[in-house]
Amino acid sequence: MPDTNAPARIIDGKAFAEGLVGRVTGAVARMKEKIGVVPGLAVVIVGEDPASQVYVRNKGERTLAAGMRSDTHRLPASTTQAELLSLIAELNADDGIHGILVQLPLPAAIDANAVLDAISPDKDVDGFHVVNAGRLAVGLPGLVPCTPLGSIMLLRDALGDLSGLHAVVVGRSNIVGKPMAQLLLAENCTVTVAHSRSRDLPALCRQADILVAAVGRPEMIRGDWVKPGATVIDVGINRVPSADPAKAAEGKTRLVGDVAYAEAAAHAGAITPVPGGVGPMTIACLLANTYAAACRALGHEPERL
Template sequence: MARPLPGAPAAQALLAEAARRAGRLAAPPGLALVRVGDDPASVAYVRGKARKAAEVGLRSAVHALPEAAPQAELLALLGTLNADPAVHGILVQLPLPPHLDPEPVLGAILPEKDVDGLHPVNIGRLWAGQPGLRPCTPAGVMALLAFYGLPVAGQRAVIVGRSALVGRPLAALLLNANATVTVAHSRTPDLGAVTREAELLIVAAGRAHLITPDMVRPGATVIDVGINRVADAPGQGRLTGDVHPDVAAVAGALTPVPGGVGPMTVAQLLMNTVLAAEAPAGQEGRGGRFR
């Protein structure tokens, strides 16, 4: 059976490092969490992030706008947070209500405060191999691999999924770590032929049990980023990944769902906030501070 790769121990190690580095600063790093509306899932996610921030010595503040808040009000709030020197990181909880356009919202955050790592400047720095704040889930995957001592350099890596949130930035991180990278997606013919080549297979397609045992190279490391809710019976649901559980009989190592990559995303968000606080104002990405 595959070696299990739970996210909790790796996330705790990353949080401990964030706490250690935050403690060396003259003042606690400040994280602004922006939420629009009262979607129960968004409320719970923001509350959880604020709680974790406090655990590692960060200051966090939740800025909640009403569901009907216009785009101009949200952009004005981000402008205020950008100008506040006590705020080192800004996160806008997604998804936003349908009347709000997320692209200009995310672009309005200063790159040096973009702890989600999704600003076009930070994505450009990533692809250029320059220091910068990295997207949380892809960076969390890399931290998970490092924690368990799994090789990346020289590995044949296949990513299933090309989203701007995971697949594309993860491809850049793996390339920067000297992996040979293939990105597969919904238009890839004979997906199994591609995934069977992978020594390192990372699946972020958003489709339950897309990857079956016959699609996995024996002994491969498999990272399941997907999280899907499936119904076993009316009114009964459970969470499962993009990788079928039977892959455990073929793979050499496998992340669980839930409890695999998920904890790494929040831990990386808090580490990004510390990295942003460490960087001198106006000097983001220079001198290698974002590492």
């Protein structure tokens, strides 16, 4: 049993992600040496959203650093849905590309669901395709969304066997909440999915041995919502004004999660910080998914990472 009087252990997602990227890099090098294949990731971005441009650049740099092929397709905001679908069809047919990622958000004139559904499920390294969602739901191998995949890795590393633990997931999005619940069920947890319509959300959270916050609302989960000794996974990344009034007046900001960190850390047994918790795992898992997709395309079993 956890010592509920001890300070919460910080779950260092940055360190774990660096280790995972190192293992992926080694596996990619061995793949290239043995069979002469380099996993390829294509990232498609439409428009000039500044945050998306930064994310895409980081993904490209990390992909190349891991020894993989990185193709970035930068399309103008005037790109039509038909033009984007045509590019995805070309990438689906390209044997040198094993993973396809379309950076969201897309311009309002483009149906994001239609675009994501057009990606081959076997190249859908974001894990958003309905086929991959179905594979996850019924326990078949498939590509899993990167953020929940990274979260479950951190939980296994922090707690070992998750069997029998009560997990409460706050948030029901297709990107995090629902796949997170499926992954926890696969680990033999008892899972409650809570959301904006849930009654007495604080009471539900207090039942959790594992509390996953994925609602996109800054510091919504308060410290007294956390069961003593619980493990808290904070998926939220929210930019808010600086805590220093003078800096806030200058427009300075800071990153916070969906959990009031200092409050929650006084109750939790272990907790992910923001930044430095789940965030770094997302790109690491994107690289792992690209490697796995390349292996499956070639009929090889991926190395255990």
